[in-house]
Amino acid sequence: MNSRAPSSTPKPAAGSVAATADTADFPRPSVTVDVVILALREDRLQVLLMKRGAAPFRGAWAVLGGYIHPSEDADLEAAARRILRQKAGIETPYLEQLAGFGDARRDPRGWSATFAYFALIASEQLVLKQGANAEQVAWWEIEGERVGTALAFDHADILTNAVKRLRAKVEYTSLPVHLLPAKFTLPDLQRVYEQILDRHMDKSAFRKRIAEADFLEPIPGEKRPASNRPAQMYRVKRGRATIFFDRTI
């Protein structure tokens, strides 16, 4: 078979509606980018929300988001980073595309769609400048896969999706390092895994996994002082922050 040409066998066939002139003449749905920002604070998974100051859903809490600025944003991820920077002052999070959400009903103004992202940050990383609307951004604790308030639009769905994705990936990746400061101990890291997955892990097995994944290095001479045996401090090896394990943690 000629591999550089369309498969020849049960020949190419036409679609049933051949003549649909599918031009861009339809009303364009509104398109936004939303970012679910997650962090570990006080040993709990929390999400950064913004209180809406305008209709629709005025006064309701929402995930951070905004419109795409075609002249500023090179691509979707750039738009997400701009939103993070402008609305939360966050510069270098772990950022991953989550999913698209779009339908006729999520926004009362009409058909709208959003490209949702999720970001992980070390809480130390968030040094919010105090601004005019100091009450408009706040951390909310994740309870299960939700927060204790109704959210604007379909943001409850988006948040649930983000939390599920995070939990799923924590099972087989090193994502939790993005929730910790640059230097941390192995007991710290294990606590993050346990906190997010909500189950106990065996210390020995955990450390074997981490060791064989080979993405951390001890910081020579640095230990965390304590009134007991001090723990070795580690940092992520250069360029190896996000690792996929062979199997589950």
Next chain:
Amino acid sequence: MNSRAPSSTPKPAAGSVAATADTADFPRPSVTVDVVILALREDRLQVLLMKRGAAPFRGAWAVLGGYIHPSEDADLEAAARRILRQKAGIETPYLEQLAGFGDARRDPRGWSATFAYFALIASEQLVLKQGANAEQVAWWEIEGERVGTALAFDHADILTNAVKRLRAKVEYTSLPVHLLPAKFTLPDLQRVYEQILDRHMDKSAFRKRIAEADFLEPIPGEKRPASNRPAQMYRVKRGRATIFFDRTI
């Protein structure tokens, strides 16, 4: 801590750019939905492509796609299903959202974004009616993660993404059943796994995995005739077509 209110401790803080009036006054990027349709034909993974009849990229091959029709499409997935139905006559595929793609350069006409989906179909399922533009739709063989021609827009990226996703999920799901007809044998199924993952699998281990995942049932009395021992025919248990295995296959 009051779990129904924002976390109180390191107090809610304002974003650094508080006053961005982020209204919808920006030019709206163009938004489409694209569907990567994959099937197994002649024992090879193939993708259904359409030859573009209009600029841009006139004459180039592209993944099936189209604009969202706000008045017709309830949501993104409905738009994807409409495109499948209208442009390929496909009614009931396995359909999953893949990712969003959007930047300033993928479409020469300006900033555009697409919600990409991927669909799996049993080739028997595709009964394309012969239409006016019979040469405009064709199956192309996947070579690695690409096809043997340049694609329109960023469709090569989208295709690569779809193939990677499929291969990744085949490792730990029952997705390959969607590439087979309703009745099939275990050797058939194993061949699909081997074909997509491009590696040999042990018959015994494979069957143990399939058995414990418990998503197939033998069809009583039905066997595939052959000049050797005939194989038992199986079908998917009701509602259990897409199963996630405990570990990898």
Next chain:
DNA sequence: TAAATAGTGTCTGTGAGACACTATATC
């Protein structure tokens, strides 16, 4: 030395993969 947590070693049950064996059809 008591307390507390960091960190390591050992044992065992499970299960995946390798591979040999049995089963059942046609010719």
Next chain:
DNA sequence: GATATAGTGTCTCACAGACACTATTTA
């Protein structure tokens, strides 16, 4: 019986989890 593939049984090695043990600090 020969041949070919379907389908099952067995063995072994690796490894995850359980758990016990050692190490190192402060008080």
